[in-house]
Amino acid sequence: MKSTRLSLSPRAAERVIKVFVWAVALSIMAVLVSIVVFILYKGLPVINAGFLTEIPRRMGREGGIASPIVGTLLVTALAVLLATPFGMGTAFYLAEYTRDGAVTRIIRFSAESLAGIPSIVYGLFGFIFFVMYLNLGWSVLSGGLTLAVMILPTIIRTSEEAVRSVPTIYREVSFSLGGTKWQTIRGAVFPSAVRGIANGIILSIGRSVAETAAVVLTAGSALRMPDGVFAPARTMAVHFYILASEGISMDNAYGTAAVLIILIFLINIAANMLIDRLATKGR
Amino acid sequence: MAVSENKITVKDLDFHYGEKQVLHALNLNIPPNKIFSVIGPANSGITTLLRAINRLSELSPDARARGDILLDGQSVYAPQVDVSELRRKVGMVFDVPAPLPMSIFDNIAYGPRLAKVRNKSVLAETVEGALRAAALWDEVKDRLRAPASSLSGGQQQRLCIARVLALKPEVILLDRPCSGLDPVSTAKIEDSLTELKERLTIVVSPHNIQQAGRVSDRVAFMLSGRLVEEGANAEIFSNPKDQRTSDYITGRFG
Amino acid sequence: MRKLKGDLPERLFFALALSSISALALITAFIFIKGAPLIAKVGLFDFIFGMDWAPGQGKYGVFPMIIGSVSVTAGAAVIGVPAGICCSVFLTEFAPVKMRNIFRPAIQLLAGIPSVVYGFWGLLFVVPAIRAYLGGPGLSILAGSVILAIMILPTVISISEVSLLALPRQYKEGALALGMTHWQAIRSVQLPAAKSGIVAAVILGIGRAVGETMAVIMVLGNSVAVPSSLLDPVRTLTTNIGIEMGYASEEHRQALFATGIVLFVIIMALNISAQYVVRRKTK
Numbered sequence: 088m089k090s091t092r093l094s095l096s097p098r099a100a101e102r103v104i105k106v107f108v109w110a111v112a113l114s115i116m117a118v119l120v121s122i123v124v125f126i127l128y129k130g131l132p133v134i135n136a137g138f139l140t141e142i143p144r145r146m147g148r149e150g151g152i153a154s155p156i157v158g159t160l161l162v163t164a165l166a167v168l169l170a171t172p173f174g175m176g177t178a179f180y181l182a183e184y185t186r187d188g189a190v191t192r193i194i195r196f197s198a199e200s201l202a203g204i205p206s207i208v209y210g211l212f213g214f215i216f217f218v219m220y221l222n223l224g225w226s227v228l229s230g231g232l233t234l235a236v237m238i239l240p241t242i243i244r245t246s247e248e249a250v251r252s253v254p255t256i257y258r259e260v261s262f263s264l265g266g267t268k269w270q271t272i273r274g275a276v277f278p279s280a281v282r283g284i285a286n287g288i289i290l291s292i293g294r295s296v297a298e299t300a301a302v303v304l305t306a307g308s309a310l311r312m313p314d315g316v317f318a319p320a321r322t323m324a325v326h327f328y329i330l331a332s333e334g335i336s337m338d339n340a341y342g343t344a345a346v347l348i349i350l351i352f353l354i355n356i357a358a359n360m361l362i363d364r365l366a367t368k369g370r
Numbered sequence: 371m372a373v374s375e376n377k378i379t380v381k382d383l384d385f386h387y388g389e390k391q392v393l394h395a396l397n398l399n400i401p402p403n404k405i406f407s408v409i410g411p412a413n414s415g416i417t418t419l420l421r422a423i424n425r426l427s428e429l430s431p432d433a434r435a436r437g438d439i440l441l442d443g444q445s446v447y448a449p450q451v452d453v454s455e456l457r458r459k460v461g462m463v464f465d466v467p468a469p470l471p472m473s474i475f476d477n478i479a480y481g482p483r484l485a486k487v488r489n490k491s492v493l494a495e496t497v498e499g500a501l502r503a504a505a506l507w508d509e510v511k512d513r514l515r516a517p518a519s520s521l522s523g524g525q526q527q528r529l530c531i532a533r534v535l536a537l538k539p540e541v542i543l544l545d546r547p548c549s550g551l552d553p554v555s556t557a558k559i560e561d562s563l564t565e566l567k568e569r570l571t572i573v574v575s576p577h578n579i580q581q582a583g584r585v586s587d588r589v590a591f592m593l594s595g596r597l598v599e600e601g602a603n604a605e606i607f608s609n610p611k612d613q614r615t616s617d618y619i620t621g622r623f624g
Numbered sequence: 625m626r627k628l629k630g631d632l633p634e635r636l637f638f639a640l641a642l643s644s645i646s647a648l649a650l651i652t653a654f655i656f657i658k659g660a661p662l663i664a665k666v667g668l669f670d671f672i673f674g675m676d677w678a679p680g681q682g683k684y685g686v687f688p689m690i691i692g693s694v695s696v697t698a699g700a701a702v703i704g705v706p707a708g709i710c711c712s713v714f715l716t717e718f719a720p721v722k723m724r725n726i727f728r729p730a731i732q733l734l735a736g737i738p739s740v741v742y743g744f745w746g747l748l749f750v751v752p753a754i755r756a757y758l759g760g761p762g763l764s765i766l767a768g769s770v771i772l773a774i775m776i777l778p779t780v781i782s783i784s785e786v787s788l789l790a791l792p793r794q795y796k797e798g799a800l801a802l803g804m805t806h807w808q809a810i811r812s813v814q815l816p817a818a819k820s821g822i823v824a825a826v827i828l829g830i831g832r833a834v835g836e837t838m839a840v841i842m843v844l845g846n847s848v849a850v851p852s853s854l855l856d857p858v859r860t861l862t863t864n865i866g867i868e869m870g871y872a873s874e875e876h877r878q879a880l881f882a883t884g885i886v887l888f889v890i891i892m893a894l895n896i897s898a899q900y901v902v903r904r905k906t907k
Binding site for chain 2: 186256259264274275
Binding site: 097098100101104105107108109111112115116118119120122123125126172173175176177179180181183184193194196197198199200201202203204205206207208209210211212214215216220236239240243267268269272290293294296297298299300303304324327328331332340344347348351352355 | 631632633634636637638639640641642643644645647648650651654655658707710711713714715718719727729730731732733734735736737738739740741742744745748774777804805806807808828831834835836837838841842862865866869870880881884887888891892894895896898899
């Protein structure tokens with residue numbers, strides 16, 4: 088054994104390992120936290136009412152980020168609204184209706200494979216299918232549809248896990264009280280799975296808000312305020328990328344990133360509060 | 371229907387889970403308005419028997435029943451039987467307290483709501499009646515909106531009994547309803563059962579022999595999926611016909 | 625005795641469940657339809673093993689980018705995987721409850737930070753540090769590996785943590801009862817028992833690293849050449865698409881889709897092996 092070769096007593100080895108593991112974990116945390124702190128430190132001073140409410144001018148050198156904020160919200164909302172029913176439907180089908188068979192295997196294989204496909208490939212697909220083939224152009228709709236496909240496997244996986252972790256006894260109780268399959272799913276399974284499902288949706292919102300590669304190829308990078316789902320839009324992540332990589336305005340890039348991080352923070356907090364209310368209300 | 375007639379008749383019931391046979395040619399007559407206990411060591415097939423009566427065993431995809439179970443002379447396996455309606459008539463209480471993750475009120479109202487009872491005052495009345503019948507009303511009447519999980523284990527199990535009663539069933543099946551409960555809660559549940567048998571038929575798998583002796587009118591002893599013997603309480607406990615029954619009752623195995 | 629004919633909800637759920645199959649089919653079909661003609665024209669061998677990428681002169685060889693993707697990913701795995709496993713052991717075994725409750729949501733949150741932000745942070749801190757202390761241009765395989773290692777941490781940590789938590793208590797208790805120290809129990813009982821889950825986590829993490837675009841686009845330098853050291857700049861398959869998709873057209877665009885095919889095939893191979901590992905675990 089390693090510990091004897093190092094001629095350390097198991098107890099001393101234990102102590103060394105413990106210190107090592109603590110050190111690794113804390114330094115990982117330190118790196119991750121430092122990224123957030125750095126962005127906020129540079130970005131917060133840029134944020135003011137004008138930054139949030141004005142449309143970018145001169146390619147983003149001046150003005151605010153109102154249209155990227157709206158673009159982000161629209162694309163994300165569309166993606167989540169589209170993907171949630173499909174993802175939940177799939178999850179309930181897999182967890183409640185089927186015994187393992189060929190069909191289940193294919194569905195599961197597809198979902199797992201979708202989960203691994205890189206966002207740039209989603210971008211290529213969204214571009215060629217939604218933008219070109221279906222002729223939706225660079226638009227909120229194309230971006231939302233592409234992201235919906237991208238987050239679908241996340242929603243499926245988390246929802247299925249949530250549904251499966253509902254104790255069998257709840258189903259048995261509901262059936263034994265005369266519930267049909269559908270009543271049981273709606274009345275007994277869903278309320279206990281809703282927390283897990285909501286967690287999956289939050290995760291998906293986060294991924295959609297943060298995505299860059301897939302949206303820049305499908306929603307475009309137009310700076311004006313999108314006036315509907317057929318209008319092109321630039322999301323905050325794309326805006327940040329363009330400002331930073333083309334060196335247009337570092338200040339505004341930091342500001343955008345800070346708003347983005349705060350937004351993700353707020354989404355997490357709000358969603359957790361919502362989930363807690365759902366859970367304690369008990370129905 | 372004549373009082374002397376049997377409420378439930380089990381006829382030549384074989385039960386399989388996949389390849390495994392759990393019940394063998396079981397015959398039982400369960401009279402109305404009595405507490406009927408089924409006793410036996412673990413894996414005797416008692417849970418399967420109870421779940422065959424309300425057809426809950428069908429939830430396992432590989433379950434197969436042969437033979438028949440009659441409720442008031444009608445087969446529960448007949449094609450025209452509405453399973454939901456059957457299960458409303460034949461309620462079930464499980465071996466662990468199983469409140470659904472919702473409020474006390476909603477737990478009791480769950481069954482009636484499934485049966486499309488929507489009227490608020492009817493629901494409120496039903497809930498109160500059921501809680502009173504399960505001797506839980508006084509303890510929870512001020513916090514009907516609290517989550518059911520906030521109740522103690524014994525209260526939760528009485529909640530489950532009340533939940534079944536809210537459907538005004540004709541039969542209640544209880545599968546080791548007091549396992550894991552303290553003696554006080556157990557006594558309360560036993561009292562309610564004794565009261566309830568005035569109105570309905572009770573089939574219970576007691577969690578020990580003492581309980582069977584305390585509450586039952588009739589007792590059936592099962593071993594490895596077969597009925598060993600069945601008779602009145604006094605008969606089984608003081609004068610069993612089969613050696614295995616007396617071994618079990620005196621604690622020589624199981 | 626049981627007759628299961630699909631009722632309305634079941635059919636609805638089934639229809640929804642077909643979404644992931646159709647999505648995967650559509651993605652595969654459109655990427656291949658768009659990219660395959662170019663591979664056919666250039667020749668599969670010359671496309672994959674060609675050393676020159678010069679769309680202006682009609683030269684399409686992606687070998688340097690394959691090397692780029694493989695080397696950056698391998699680097700990320702070497703750094704990120706041990707750190708991630710270490711961190712999951714920390715969370716499941718050593719961390720005080722309070723700390724765990726801070727760590728876990730924090731890691732979830734960090735998974736939601738846009739990859740462009742990580743890339744930008746790398747450009748500002750990691751790249752100059754490499755340039756100053758190790759030499760070279762700084763924009764390098766090493767910089768990309770460090771950034772990707774940080775990015776795959778949440779994936780590796782959360783999945784290995786789940787498989788460690790899923791172990792029956794008795795494993796650890798049995799090991800401790802045999803007189804093992806805590807660390808001996810972890811090393812010789814728990815980690816081996818959770819092996820397949822951890823392997824799946826690693827494969828999924830590697831999948832994320834191969835597929836990541838925006839984080840590495842800023843720190844790799846993006847030159848099309850086979851690197852000779854960790855400090856050389858490279859271009860990956862993903863960044864090749866990300867950089868050039870904005871202005872490519874005609875044949876050039878087809879070549880980017882063809883790059884997408886190579887990426888897609890690599891990812892699917894990783895996915896399938898991950899699924900294989902997971903399935904073996906559940907059997």
